[in-house]
Amino acid sequence: MSKELWEQKLETYRSLGLSKDEIYxxxxxxxxxxxxxxxxxxxxxxxxxxxxxxxxxxxxxxPDLLLLSLEKRIIPRCSVLQLLLSxxxxxxDVIKVPYVLKMTDKSFRQRILSKxxxxxxxxxxxxxxxxxxxxxxxxxxx
Numbered sequence: 001m002s003k004e005l006w007e008q009k010l011e012t013y014r015s016l017g018l019s020k021d022e023i024y025x026x027x028x029x030x031x032x033x034x035x036x037x038x039x040x041x042x043x044x045x046x047x048x049x050x051x052x053x054x055x056x057x058x059x060x061x062x063p064d065l066l067l068l069s070l071e072k073r074i075i076p077r078c079s080v081l082q083l084l085l086s087x088x089x090x091x092x093d094v095i096k097v098p099y100v101l102k103m104t105d106k107s108f109r110q111r112i113l114s115k116x117x118x119x120x121x122x123x124x125x126x127x128x129x130x131x132x133x134x135x136x137x138x139x140x141x142x
Contacts, residue, residue: 001034012038016045017056030063044070051135052078052097062098077101079126079133080112089116092136 013023026033036044044066048054059065068074077100084090103111116123125131 006034008038009034009036009041012041013045016042016049018060019057022057022060026060026063026066029061030067033063033066036066041066044074047074051133053136054097062102064102065098068101074101075133076127076129077108077112078136079129079131080123082133082136083120083123083126083131084112084116085136087120089120 010020010023013026014020018026045056045059047070048059048065049056065074078097081090081095081097081100085092085095100108100112113123113127122131
């Protein structure tokens, strides 16, 4: 990566609320977080801050999240959590969103989808993107 591109990505993270120390801490934990394009960095960080109510400093503690696909993994899983929250099956103060997002597909299907499928028939619809994710109203434990 050229120095110019590196600086551009650093500036992008800074403009989204991360301090230089937080950026370098995230890089040490997950160096691949700098591989994303500036556009993807904006897209992911905006989603985490605006839809999940995560503070930039919290995102820097889980830089693995910046490697996940928004469309294929993050939004479907958040839609499932939103549905479970709205129907009272899980509580905001108990669920840890970064943990759920980082679960393997197999683990997510076993621990969440299979567990609640009988009680919440729409859970598969939510997972397949047929129920739009609106965002969470408050911050989660992370």
